[in-house]
Amino acid sequence: MATDTELKVEPDLPPQPPDEPSGLSTQALRLGVSLVVPVLAGLGLYYAGTILLNEDSNRAVVVVMALLVGVLGVFGLYYGMDWVINQLPERFRSKVRPFAFVGPAIVILGIFLLYPTIVTIQLSFQDRAGEGFVGFDNYVRLFTDSSTLIAVRNSIAWVIIVPAFAVGIGLIFAVLSDRLGRKTEALSKSFIFMPMAISFVGASIVWKFVYNFRPEGFGEQIGLLNGIWTALGNDPVAWLLQEPWNNFYLMVILIWLQTGFAMVILSAAIKSVPEDIIEAARIDGANEYKVFTRVVLPSIASSLVVVLTTVIITVWKVFDIVFVMTSGEFGTSVVAERMVTEFFTFRDSGLGAALAVVLLVAIIPLMILNVRRFQEQEATR
Amino acid sequence: MAQITMNDLGKIYDDGTRAVGDLDLVIEDGEFLVLVGPSGCGKSTVLRMIAGLEDISEGTMSIGDRVVNDVPPKDRDIAMVFQNYALYPHMTVFDNMAFGLKLRKMSKDEIKKRVDEAAEILEITDFLHRKPKALSGGQRQRVAMGRAIVREPAAYLMDEPLSNLDAKLRVQMRAELERLHKRLGTTTVYVTHDQVEAMTLGDRVAVLRAVSPRAPYNLQQVGPPAELFNNPQNLFVAGFIGSPAMNLVYGHLEGSGDAVHAVLPNTRIKVPKAALDRHPGLENRMGEELVIGLRPSDLEAAAVAGQDPERSMNVEVEVTEMLGADTYVHFSVDKNTVITPDIEELLADSGQGPESLGDKTSFVARVSPDVSVGHGDRVELTVDSAKLHFFDPNTGDRIGLKKTVAA
Numbered sequence: 093m094a095t096d097t098e099l100k101v102e103p104d105l106p107p108q109p110p111d112e113p114s115g116l117s118t119q120a121l122r123l124g125v126s127l128v129v130p131v132l133a134g135l136g137l138y139y140a141g142t143i144l145l146n147e148d149s150n151r152a153v154v155v156v157m158a159l160l161v162g163v164l165g166v167f168g169l170y171y172g173m174d175w176v177i178n179q180l181p182e183r184f185r186s187k188v189r190p191f192a193f194v195g196p197a198i199v200i201l202g203i204f205l206l207y208p209t210i211v212t213i214q215l216s217f218q219d220r221a222g223e224g225f226v227g228f229d230n231y232v233r234l235f236t237d238s239s240t241l242i243a244v245r246n247s248i249a250w251v252i253i254v255p256a257f258a259v260g261i262g263l264i265f266a267v268l269s270d271r272l273g274r275k276t277e278a279l280s281k282s283f284i285f286m287p288m289a290i291s292f293v294g295a296s297i298v299w300k301f302v303y304n305f306r307p308e309g310f311g312e313q314i315g316l317l318n319g320i321w322t323a324l325g326n327d328p329v330a331w332l333l334q335e336p337w338n339n340f341y342l343m344v345i346l347i348w349l350q351t352g353f354a355m356v357i358l359s360a361a362i363k364s365v366p367e368d369i370i371e372a373a374r375i376d377g378a379n380e381y382k383v384f385t386r387v388v389l390p391s392i393a394s395s396l397v398v399v400l401t402t403v404i405i406t407v408w409k410v411f412d413i414v415f416v417m418t419s420g421e422f423g424t425s426v427v428a429e430r431m432v433t434e435f436f437t438f439r440d441s442g443l444g445a446a447l448a449v450v451l452l453v454a455i456i457p458l459m460i461l462n463v464r465r466f467q468e469q470e471a472t473r
Numbered sequence: 474m475a476q477i478t479m480n481d482l483g484k485i486y487d488d489g490t491r492a493v494g495d496l497d498l499v500i501e502d503g504e505f506l507v508l509v510g511p512s513g514c515g516k517s518t519v520l521r522m523i524a525g526l527e528d529i530s531e532g533t534m535s536i537g538d539r540v541v542n543d544v545p546p547k548d549r550d551i552a553m554v555f556q557n558y559a560l561y562p563h564m565t566v567f568d569n570m571a572f573g574l575k576l577r578k579m580s581k582d583e584i585k586k587r588v589d590e591a592a593e594i595l596e597i598t599d600f601l602h603r604k605p606k607a608l609s610g611g612q613r614q615r616v617a618m619g620r621a622i623v624r625e626p627a628a629y630l631m632d633e634p635l636s637n638l639d640a641k642l643r644v645q646m647r648a649e650l651e652r653l654h655k656r657l658g659t660t661t662v663y664v665t666h667d668q669v670e671a672m673t674l675g676d677r678v679a680v681l682r683a684v685s686p687r688a689p690y691n692l693q694q695v696g697p698p699a700e701l702f703n704n705p706q707n708l709f710v711a712g713f714i715g716s717p718a719m720n721l722v723y724g725h726l727e728g729s730g731d732a733v734h735a736v737l738p739n740t741r742i743k744v745p746k747a748a749l750d751r752h753p754g755l756e757n758r759m760g761e762e763l764v765i766g767l768r769p770s771d772l773e774a775a776a777v778a779g780q781d782p783e784r785s786m787n788v789e790v791e792v793t794e795m796l797g798a799d800t801y802v803h804f805s806v807d808k809n810t811v812i813t814p815d816i817e818e819l820l821a822d823s824g825q826g827p828e829s830l831g832d833k834t835s836f837v838a839r840v841s842p843d844v845s846v847g848h849g850d851r852v853e854l855t856v857d858s859a860k861l862h863f864f865d866p867n868t869g870d871r872i873g874l875k876k877t878v879a880a
Contacts, residue, residue, distance in 0.1 A: 372559040
């Protein structure tokens with residue numbers, strides 16, 4: 093945005109008089125500016141909505157409105173707030189200004205993130221209709237009922253296996269592709285990265301064809317895997333019904349999707365290891381394996397952790413693959429899939445919320461780790 | 474300890490660019506040899522070929538009595554100090570220095586002994602537990618040196634190790650490097666583009682230039698610093714070695730026997746026998762246009778060096794630079810600047826083109842600081858005529874040069 097610099101026209105150059113503490117008026121102003129943008133944005137969307145959602149409205153008007161509200165609206169609101177703050181008395185400006193920019197984000201995140209979280213936690217202590225308080229009943233059910241226990245067991249297996257393979261294979265590809273010529277490297281990397289562009293649902297449908305099975309007498313085997321399997325002289329197999337192996341067949345899909353991500357990030361990390369350090373290690377007497385384990389790997393450790401935690405978080409949240417492939421049947425359900433099923437299919441908001449809370453608790457430490465890593469990286473820059 | 478021998482060494486990159494051609498150079502056991510030249514002259518490439526970081530396209534390279542063309546770096550028993558130090562960022566200073574020893578499966582006690590010893594010499598004992606990030610540039614430089622020292626290799630290779638230090642620290646480290654080499658006595662190959670560094674550090678200095686159709690060899694001259702300074706074998710070496718650079722001007726000789734005079738713009742200087750002796754065959758080039766070279770240090774104010782009408786120049790001062798111990802006096806003589814391919818190459822390295830020079834030749838004289846002159850003053854200079862240099866304007870070679878010496 094070209095106007096970014098214009099917005100910062102007035103840095104807090106004149107020193108604030110020390111006898112003006114953050115008084116009540118300052119606090120009120122801060123709260124006020126934090127709320128103005130969300131409220132105005134809400135009103136804008138509400139009134140725009142009456143036109144945009146109206147079937148009879150002119151298409152061109154709808155497009156123009158959407159652009160005005162969506163693109164210029166937010167920008168206009170912030171610019172307007174900045175102007176308003178410039179009209180305030182000098183002593184308030186530098187104290188209030190940050191709240192005009194950060195405040196709305198905090199308010200909106202609070203409404204759409206914090207509030208639902210609190211309500212979910214509350215729901216997890218209530219009965220299936222979300223009415224009476226039932227204490228830890230939902231959690232007890234979660235960890236005793238066989239259907240949810242299978243989901244928890246499967247999720248833990250997913251979280252161990254998928255990141256290990258996705259990051260492991262991604263690292264191997266990153267290291268090997270680094271030794272290719274520039275064009276072959278780009279080509280091979282794009283092939284491995286390509287699945288990243290496919291949605292989870294799309295990928296699941298692709299893999300449905302891989303695992304496809306036709307019972308005897310219901311036509312030719314069109315599944316890739318069964319095609320190869322029968323060509324080798326075996327009887328066709330209903331892969332997705334083979335407990336517990338069907339879990340691994342589903343995990344393969346996510347590994348296929350996430351390997352490219354791991355490879356791209358790790359490849360960038362490997363490329364940023366200074367060439368002269370590697371040369372120094374070679375001269376110091378290291379063979380290629382030692383160069384990798386003693387110099388390259390420690391240098392990319394922080395990227396490795398970030399990739400690993402990011403993939404683990406994705407794996408915890410996996411829902412679409414299981415839902416599309418097996419609907420959680422045949423012992424393949426996972427926590428996120430179970431959560432949706434309990435909540436929306438079985439209308440048990442208590443158990444559904446409890447599963448959501450379990451997911452939240454599992455993911456929070458990883459998020460903290462990730463944020464900390466990022467901060468460390470920022471600090472060393 | 475070992476002697477490094479390069480035999481008809483050549484390097485051609487994959488894209489067909491030739492970086493090194495027909496390099497013959499023997500680095501004696503225990504010698505401190507400096508490879509110097511402008512950027513792009515192939516000096517770093519040669520060093521990396523010794524290290525094994527670049528493949529050798531032609532010729533042979535031997536360390537000791539072993540041909541190392543196909544020996545990987547780790548087995549060449551050499552240690553290298555990199556321009557950017559190349560310390561391992563995730564290791565402490567101790568581990569950085571110990572890394573090469575650990576890879577050689579040396580005992581813990583021996584490693585500690587060697588690292589402590591090297592740390593002592595380099596005065597980095599207090600930082601052994603720190604990571605490189607927490608060190609200053611000078612300290613990192615010492616660690617990089619330490620990492621090389623503990624290895625006790627057959628040879629040290631140094632790739633502009635001082636170029637990232639500030640001026641004062643560089644002078645200090647230069648002196649320490651010299652002391653260190655005296656103490657360890659290990660063969661050292663040192664790459665720099667700074668000719669002052671080359672002159673002060675090297676037992677011998679090898680002046681390199683980029684290979685081109687005109688100059689298929691990198692190596693222009695190799696010898697002790699004084700030899701390069703006093704008897705540069707061509708205009709390239711003459712122009713590169715010495716600061717400020719040698720003054721070069723077109724002129725010719727006239728006379729015969731004991732009365733040979735060099736005719737320069739604005740003056741005639743009697744050429745003494747000593748100067749003639751240093752240029753065998755010069756007496757056969759009477760009247761021909763030659764390039765005459767005069768070091769700024771061989772020009773002194775007549776008030777200090779004494780009057781001598783046979784070797785004096787009367788000039789108008791343009792600029793003076795007071796350096797405390799010396800004063801540089803800049804002036805011009807009425808003759809177009811010497812432009813030969815050699816000179817053009819040196820000009821290009823300092824970011825100038827020949828068109829920036831007018832129809833006058835800029836001269837510099839290094840005079841005593843007691844001489845007080847300013848812009849516009851006329852001053853009488855006395856030339857140390859025994860130290861005149863004469864070059865062939867077409868080949869750029871020193872007159873009387875025996876071709877075999879150049880290769």
